[in-house]
Amino acid sequence: MANDGARVDSISRGDEGITMSETSREITPEDVCILIPTLDEAATIGDVIDGFYAHGYTNVLVVDGDSDDATREIASERGARVHVQSGSGKGQALREAVSIVDTPYVLMLDGDGTYDPADAERMLEPLSAGYDHVIGNRFADMDDDAMKALNGFGNRMINRSFTFIHGAEYEDILSGYRAFTVDSFERLSLDSDGFTIETELAVECVKHSVKTAVVPISYSARPEDSETNLHPVRDGGTIVLALYSLAKTSNPLFYFGSLGAGGIVSGGLLAVYVLVEWLWYGIGHEILAMVSAAGILLGVQLLMFGVLSDMIVTLHREQRNHLEQITREANRED
Known part of the structure; x- marks a missing residue:
């Protein structure tokens, strides 16, 4: 079932770095847009934006799904550009956001405080070496209470199903921490409007032979005052169905x-x-x-x-x- 066109490299924490190739390029913080899709993330969005500013990344774009709390106000106060998406769902937010991004590289993450801005350089390093898409592997350094046992089991089963169906070992296809070039993103045929966008991104990278790297990142538990919008059983079933249906054109x-x-x-x-x-x-x-x-x-x-x-x-x-x-x-x- 393997897809011969898929190219994926897994990079461990022990690696000294990534070998630069003839396609290597120098990436500065000014070349990167930090893209944060949000929906009712007032409890965490401020700290996330501050974290990237502290590491020199000042081009922060918050695409908000019409939050009922103060997410947009807090993001604007912290210096981020705020864009209210015209539709709904994370997938629609991502497509709309990339269409207005003014940089060649995008670093995308959730605004719930579970991803560490300090991992930005590690996420962008493969792009400098010529890769086009980078997935942050949450399982490499995950807090004990960051993911419930049922969620962890479901994630691993979904990753194994993806490998079996689509023939690529991406380790953590549901990770919300992604880095990619705008050019490679525009090559993909993305239709998902909701949270299955990460699954569709992984499938499309295999389908279009996008050069993909997987890097280890840290993953923290949600703050107590931050609530998740996902439902493990229902959403897990939707993802599995998406994996199967997307095989129609990829496998x-x-x-x-x-x-x-x-x-x-x-x-x-x-x-x-x-x-x-x-x-x-x-x-x-x-x-x-x-x-x-x-x-x-x-x-x-x-x-x-x-x-x-x-x-x-x-x-x-x-x-x-x-x-x-x-x-x-x-x-x-x-």
Whole structure:
């Protein structure tokens, strides 16, 4: 199931640094927009903004989902640009924000105080080395009370499902701490409006062969006066469904193959039941026999469609990578 076009590198805390390549670039704080989507984060947003200012990052953009508390007022008082999103949901906020960003690099994080501004340099370092997307791995240094046991289990299962379905080991696809180039972001086809945006970002990075790095970050517990907007069971199920549905275009062999296998197994079990009933008891189930045959036939057709779709997607990916390589070489010559 592996995706040959995926490129991901995991960077441990013990690494001295990232080897600079011919595509390396120098990034200064002025080149980076700190993007913070918010919804009722008055208890924490001020400290988050202050933390980035303390580390030299003064271009802070808060995209607010029409909070009912004083989030916008506090953010504005601390010196951040405040933009009220026209729609709703974190995904819509991200797409709208990137369209008004005036820097080549974006560092995105939640405004709930769980992510450390001190990790900004670590997050941006891979971009300097030529990577286009960086994911902060929360599990590398997580406070004991930062994530409930159920949430931790669900996160790990979702990460394993992502690796199995989409063929890339991103370690923490639900992390809200991301760094990316605006150019690479504009290559992605993002449709999610809600909190599944991190999942869609990870899938799109695999699908479009975006050079991705995973770096360790620290992850703290939410302050007691800050409430989460997520619901573990309901939202976890939504994410798993999103992972599966997104495989339709990134890994069609898995998507249609699993549907086809389900049809074949269901039709086969029904056929066994019909056969047993006829051999042992002399009872005929003509309608059930037709249904089982239809299920098996549909399953085989879906499997064949999955194989053909996978060949088309693979060919398309190879052609796109080749064209992008030609474009990069032409730009270097210019």
